[in-house]
Amino acid sequence: MPSEKTLPGLDQAAWEELVTRFDGRMxxxxxxxxxxxxxxxxxxxxxxxxxVESLDGIRDPERIGAWLITTTRxxxxxxxxxxxxxxxxxxxxPEVLVPDPxxxxxxxxxxxxxxxxxxxxxxxxxxxxxxxxxxxDAKYAQISMRLGLPMGSIGPTxxxxxxxxxxxxxxxx
Amino acid sequence: xxxxxxxxxxLLAALRIAAGADPVxxxxxxxxxxxxxxxxxxxxxxxxxxxxxxxxARSEGxxxxxxxxxxxxxxxxxxxxxxxxxxxxxQVSPAPGPGTRxxxxxxxxxxxxxxxxxxxxxVTGLPPGWVSVVCHRPGRAPVAxxxxxxxx
Numbered sequence: 001m002p003s004e005k006t007l008p009g010l011d012q013a014a015w016e017e018l019v020t021r022f023d024g025r026m027x028x029x030x031x032x033x034x035x036x037x038x039x040x041x042x043x044x045x046x047x048x049x050x051x052v053e054s055l056d057g058i059r060d061p062e063r064i065g066a067w068l069i070t071t072t073r074x075x076x077x078x079x080x081x082x083x084x085x086x087x088x089x090x091x092x093x094p095e096v097l098v099p100d101p102x103x104x105x106x107x108x109x110x111x112x113x114x115x116x117x118x119x120x121x122x123x124x125x126x127x128x129x130x131x132x133x134x135x136x137d138a139k140y141a142q143i144s145m146r147l148g149l150p151m152g153s154i155g156p157t158x159x160x161x162x163x164x165x166x167x168x169x170x171x172x173x
Numbered sequence: 174x175x176x177x178x179x180x181x182x183x184l185l186a187a188l189r190i191a192a193g194a195d196p197v198x199x200x201x202x203x204x205x206x207x208x209x210x211x212x213x214x215x216x217x218x219x220x221x222x223x224x225x226x227x228x229x230a231r232s233e234g235x236x237x238x239x240x241x242x243x244x245x246x247x248x249x250x251x252x253x254x255x256x257x258x259x260x261x262x263x264q265v266s267p268a269p270g271p272g273t274r275x276x277x278x279x280x281x282x283x284x285x286x287x288x289x290x291x292x293x294x295x296v297t298g299l300p301p302g303w304v305s306v307v308c309h310r311p312g313r314a315p316v317a318x319x320x321x322x323x324x325x
Contacts, residue, residue: 012209012210015206015208015209016206016209019202019205019206020202023197023201023202023205024190024196024197025186025190026197027195027196027197027198027201028186028187028189028190028195028197029182029183029186031186031189031195032182032183032185032186032189033182037198040201041198041200041201041204042302042303042322042324044197044201044205045201045204045205045208045280045302045303046303046320046322048204048205048208049208049211049280049303049305049320050319050320051208052208052209052211052212053218053305053317053319053320054218055212055214069183073179073182075322078322079322082322100179100183102179102180102183103179103183105180105183105184105187106183106186106187106190107187107190108187108190108191109191110187110191111187111188111189111190111191111192112191114184114187114188114191115188115191115192118188129188132185133185133188133189133192133194134189134192134194135194136189136194136195159181162181162184162185163181165184166180166181166184169184
């Protein structure tokens with residue numbers, strides 16, 4: 001029998017520490033992919049199960065956070081495609097997952113800096129992003145009513161506003 | 174750049190975390206903590222080799238076929254959704270030797286079956302969500318399929 005290899009020192013307590021550190025971020029990522037609570041719960045659980053099945057292969061404990069966040073995003077995207085009725089050719093699971101470099105922004109401290117930038121944006125960006133960030137389950141119709149924007153323009157406006165916020169943050173990085 | 178596609182998602186997540194909007198539900202954390210017990214040290218992990226074309230797990234009663242290959246073993250796994258529960262049927266090949274045991278696992282529970290002489294096995298009435306099939310062979314490393322997500 002092959003010998004037991006896991007990450008050095010990864011016992012139940014160390015695992016629970018990982019959960020405490022990252023499950024809130026993983027949840028936020030799954031929800032930011034547009035999933036409702038049930039699907040988001042499945043995406044987060046899926047990421048932990050991927051970790052369980054990959055334990056022998058994870059060599060870089062420093063990057064576990066980015067790996068978990070990226071894996072959550074992958075599982076969330078797969079679930080979102082499925083609930084749109086698409087049959088994912090992406091039952092294709094990546095054998096080796098390379099963490100997204102951008103995963104490091106999923107952090108409360110970085111989020112606080114983002115809020116400062118967001119509050120400096122012009123309208124409608126400021127209100128739109130604020131509403132969208134604070135109300136994860138808000139529907140376009142509700143946002144449209146609250147802000148007096150045509151429903152069809154919410155999606156494009158939101159992308160434009162996100163790009164603006166992102167440009168501000170990139171200046172800073 | 175791939176980075177470009179994901180950054181808005183990650184920025185939105187960061188905003189929500191900082192605002193304390195929509196915190197992670199306790200049951201999600203609880204299943205995350207419990208997942209550690211599901212590891213199978215030394216197991217050979219089998220990736221899906223091929224998926225039956227155009228067959229969706231979404232359609233009631235129509236099975237989704239998954240084939241997994243690893244360590245000289247092929248596991249065919251078929252998951253059917255009926256009344257919100259999962260039925261898992263499959264076959265291990267080549268025909269299993271004595272002492273072989275098939276375990277169908279969900280995060281909450283596992284059910285063990287001795288496969289038939291032809292390698293067939295079935296487990297019914299599982300909760301929807303994540304499923305994995307493990308083939309335990311005497312004196313050899315177990316072969317575990319990667320986790321599959323199935324719900325109606």
